[in-house]
Amino acid sequence: MTSSSAAVGDDRPAKLARVRELLADRDAPFLTLTAAENLAWLLDGARVQVPYGGPPVVRAVVDRDGGIRVDASANEVDRLAAEELGGLELHPVPWSVSLPDPAPGGLLDTDLVAELRAARAVLLPAERARYASLGAEVARAVGEVLRAARPGDTERRLAAELARAVVGIGAEPVVLLVAGESRLGWRHPLPTDAPLGRRAIAVVGARRTGLVVNLTRWIRFGSATPSARAGDAALLEVEADAFAATRPGRTLAEALADIRDAYPRHGFDPEEWTRHHQGGPTGYLGRDPKATPDAADVIRAGQAFAWNPSAPGAKVEDTVIVDDGIRVLTVDPGWPTTMVRGLARPIELEL
Missing domain, CATH: 3.40.350.10 (Creatinase/prolidase N-terminal domain)
Known part of the structure; x- marks a missing residue:
């Protein structure tokens, strides 16, 4: 050879x-x-x-x-x-x-x-540096696009602007989902000509230097009701339980079992976890692999994850690296956040 x-x-x-x-x-x-x-x-x-x-x-x-x-x-x-x-x-x-x-x-x-x-699981220093740069750039680019959105924009127009922003930073869009007010019931909303209306979700996966970052963001034109804010806060607690479950040495199946149990603990239907996948490891694939009840893969220090717990009208997702704690890669300093168990987490942007 x-x-x-x-x-x-x-x-x-x-x-x-x-x-x-x-x-x-x-x-x-x-x-x-x-x-x-x-x-x-x-x-x-x-x-x-x-x-x-x-x-x-x-x-x-x-x-x-x-x-x-x-x-x-x-x-x-x-x-x-x-x-x-x-x-x-x-x-x-x-x-x-x-x-x-x-x-x-x-x-x-x-x-x-x-x-x-x-x-592939344990990211090396050069990979982590590339990944951190990508995560920050994608989060800022997505934030800029969403801050410029208007209720009359169509889902496809918003998706096109997100694609432009991703390509503009030298990345490739691998997931682009957008739903306006009329289509928030779909967990995987491929964009249509429907207008955004009063509320919208954007889900972006972007790849550069082989690595994929994933994030989900919400915007609202006007103010949320107290009940809507309570539902979002409850889902952030489910996500916090997912982060707590993601400990080196455990299997993906064990982590997923904890996430499953978190839903009813925070006021959701016990079957909510069955209605959409919960995410899992990421890196050189968007999910590498999805966490399932029989996934025997062992969680490792230095591994990237993108959990995405969801409920009707609510979802949260960022790309993180697991070490002694959780390091969030997809951070936009201009996006509103709330502290959840010591970690700043994104909330809905009210425009």
């Missing part, structure tokens, strides 16, 4: 060490990476897709010595070398044929989904 130097990204050696450990455990000579999340992780956040959700235009093979071979579509090689994968030797493959099939005798990433998810 022709291999290249690993000394490209600051955190590349640590990632290669994780791959080499996996290869040693399986007594395998090499691992072929084909999935976008694994390629972006290993290759320092390189943009490995052309359509946002399309198949990767590269394939990487890592051997037990830490060597990397990268095959790429020939029509992408020059751009990749100049803008994404400098320092790596790229092997062109004619655009008219598929990238080469994995060689026999090695491991394939699609057969090691859980193992590679665990390898």
Whole structure:
């Protein structure tokens, strides 16, 4: 195998060490990476897709010595070398044929989904720095768009402005949900031509350098009723219980069980948790994975999460990193907040 130097990204050696450990455990000579999340992780956040959700235009093979071979579509090689994968030797493959099939005798990433998810989970210093920058920029950009919204704007217009803002900071929109007053009953409201009316929700997922941040924000034209504010406050308590449940060493299933039990404790229907997924780990995928009652993945210090508890007309979501406590990445200093158990949490913006 022709291999290249690993000394490209600051955190590349640590990632290669994780791959080499996996290869040693399986007594395998090499691992072929084909999935976008694994390629972006290993290759320092390189943009490995052309359509946002399309198949990767590269394939990487890592051997037990830490060597990397990268095959790429020939029509992408020059751009990749100049803008994404400098320092790596790229092997062109004619655009008219598929990238080469994995060689026999090695491991394939699609057969090691859980193992590679665990390898990606603990964010390294360079990843954390990129993630923190992205989270802050997305939160500020979303805040600017929402502060300029008006009741007569359509959901699609607001979604378009959010997309413009995300692309404008060098990121890619991976989720854009908007609901105005007439459609707040939907948990996944794809935008329509309906006007925003007196109240609206915006849900944004944005990817840059391979990492995805997720956040949800609410706006209201006028003042909320005391009962609406009480419902929002109760849901923030559910979220606080979710953060408290997210402790290194526990499984996702254990954390989800605590979130399930938090709903009735704070005045919601005991079945509310079944009406929408509650989120889970994030990073190189929007949910990596969603937390489910049988999810055995172990929570790790240095892992990113995006919980999203919800109830009729209420939802809260931010991207955080779990260490000794919770560090929120998606913070807009200009957005209104309230303190919940020592952590500033976003509330509805009244315009």
